[in-house]
Amino acid sequence: MRYAMAIDTKKCVGCSDCVVACQTENNVPHGYCRDWIVENVVGSYPNVEIELRSERCNHCDNSPCVRCCPTGASHIVEGGIVKVTHSECIGCGACIQSCPYDARYSHPDGYVDKCTFCDHRLALGQDPACVEVCPTSCLYFGDLEDPNSEVAKALKNRNWKVLAPEAGTKPQLYFLT
Amino acid sequence: MKEELFVSGRNIPYIDPYLNIWHWEIPVYLFLGGLAAGIMFFAGYFTIMRKEKEMQATVKYAPFLVPVALVLGLIALFLDLKHQLYFWRLYTTIRLESPMSWGAWTLMLITPLSMVWVASYTREVFSRWDWKFKILYQLEELIIKNRKSLAWAMMFLAVILGVYTGILLSAFNARPLWNTSILGPLFLVSGLSTGLATIIWMSKSKYERKVLSRLDLMLIGVELFLIIHLFMGFLAASEVQIEAAQLFLGGEFTVVFWVFVIILGLIFPAIMEILELRGFHIPIWIPSLLILIGGFVFRYVMVEAGQITRYLY
Ligand code: SF4
Numbered sequence A: 001m002r003y004a005m006a007i008d009t010k011k012c013v014g015c016s017d018c019v020v021a022c023q024t025e026n027n028v029p030h031g032y033c034r035d036w037i038v039e040n041v042v043g044s045y046p047n048v049e050i051e052l053r054s055e056r057c058n059h060c061d062n063s064p065c066v067r068c069c070p071t072g073a074s075h076i077v078e079g080g081i082v083k084v085t086h087s088e089c090i091g092c093g094a095c096i097q098s099c100p101y102d103a104r105y106s107h108p109d110g111y112v113d114k115c116t117f118c119d120h121r122l123a124l125g126q127d128p129a130c131v132e133v134c135p136t137s138c139l140y141f142g143d144l145e146d147p148n149s150e151v152a153k154a155l156k157n158r159n160w161k162v163l164a165p166e167a168g169t170k171p172q173l174y175f176l177t
Numbered sequence B: 001m002k003e004e005l006f007v008s009g010r011n012i013p014y015i016d017p018y019l020n021i022w023h024w025e026i027p028v029y030l031f032l033g034g035l036a037a038g039i040m041f042f043a044g045y046f047t048i049m050r051k052e053k054e055m056q057a058t059v060k061y062a063p064f065l066v067p068v069a070l071v072l073g074l075i076a077l078f079l080d081l082k083h084q085l086y087f088w089r090l091y092t093t094i095r096l097e098s099p100m101s102w103g104a105w106t107l108m109l110i111t112p113l114s115m116v117w118v119a120s121y122t123r124e125v126f127s128r129w130d131w132k133f134k135i136l137y138q139l140e141e142l143i144i145k146n147r148k149s150l151a152w153a154m155m156f157l158a159v160i161l162g163v164y165t166g167i168l169l170s171a172f173n174a175r176p177l178w179n180t181s182i183l184g185p186l187f188l189v190s191g192l193s194t195g196l197a198t199i200i201w202m203s204k205s206k207y208e209r210k211v212l213s214r215l216d217l218m219l220i221g222v223e224l225f226l227i228i229h230l231f232m233g234f235l236a237a238s239e240v241q242i243e244a245a246q247l248f249l250g251g252e253f254t255v256v257f258w259v260f261v262i263i264l265g266l267i268f269p270a271i272m273e274i275l276e277l278r279g280f281h282i283p284i285w286i287p288s289l290l291i292l293i294g295g296f297v298f299r300y301v302m303v304e305a306g307q308i309t310r311y312l313y
């Protein structure tokens, strides 16, 4: 099993619903977030192109954040989801340094926190909060190894890219272009 | 053609607009680790070379600073942690993949070792010291008999500690400025040099200072060579590393780096040491202090600048 997410940059309107849904679902403290919107503007008027991306932890296959963690607090669970055990984290910040996507933050309570692909919802058979709430349904989630999953189907018929593949972490967020 | 990036819904403390999660604590930790490694390395080396008589400051006096430096370094590391109550978790696992982990364990080994070394010289340095218990005297005798083996262990662990202070940074692929394998040897050499500067400052013997100054000149030469190599490597690498190098070649860290690290921290003290060796009278604390300041500023600048560098997408 390999969980992954596909994000349709052509359908996303940048409304930030996914950001708010995550903050609510996961009790993210005020001023922090586990997912965010990037607006990539290329060109100048009248030839402008905008790409909108909903970004979060890439749950990398080759995750430097797990490797550099001195206590094992950062770890990988079923389906390749990268998680942090709060009660094992000493807050050394190594994993924050190691992430090319700046996807982790230091929680005001001291430990490091990040996107979990809402694995507590997955356990109930539900989709992650951001996927569920997206008004344009531009987020696709599921098991990459299952050809009938939403994410596998989305990737089959479209061009896609991953962010900063040169960083070598084998990211698992696929951006449909 | 213009490209602009806006990130909305994000202004996270210490992460945005650019990463700044490590502050002064980590450079202090790296500096003190390197300094301690330097002193231990030469204390071990000159013991193995049977030069204890001639090199008293190296073998006997300066090592008293080592446990102090290491404990202060560990305190700095502790202050850097944001979940401090869980500090002990560092010492319930060993993870060889994580430099933070094996480095912390190296410190756990080397700190008591340095204390044992210091204990074996305590009565020589403080002539009125009394160990009070007979067993402690027996222990002291045992240590003194095995000083040579201790010296080997110290040299070995000192090299690991010195290299570790660089690897801690170089292991982060996500920060292009740090991600170069030269950082390990570079920090080791710089640490050895700060150690020597400290010993030279403490030494009262002309002969000892001469020997150490010569060694230090050599180390400064190697350090300059490695720094040139570092920048050559960056400029020949990918875009992100070229950008990282630009921070020091015209960017915001140019002045601090070239003035405090290269000129005042390496070249100037080297010239003074050469003059001293040529017989000019130079207050020895000046080059020593400059080297120490330069060594600290070097680590500080590397940690600050490295966090700014990143992959762009
Ligand atoms: S995106 Fe960052 S935090 Fe997430 S798995 Fe990759 S390296 Fe780790």
Ligand code: SF4
Residues within 6 Å of the ligand: A068, A069, A070, A071, A072, A073, A074, A084, A088, A089, A090, A091, A092, A093, A094, A095, A096, A111, A112
């Ligand atoms: S901050 Fe926590 S999760 Fe991150 S590397 Fe340190 S101990 Fe591991």
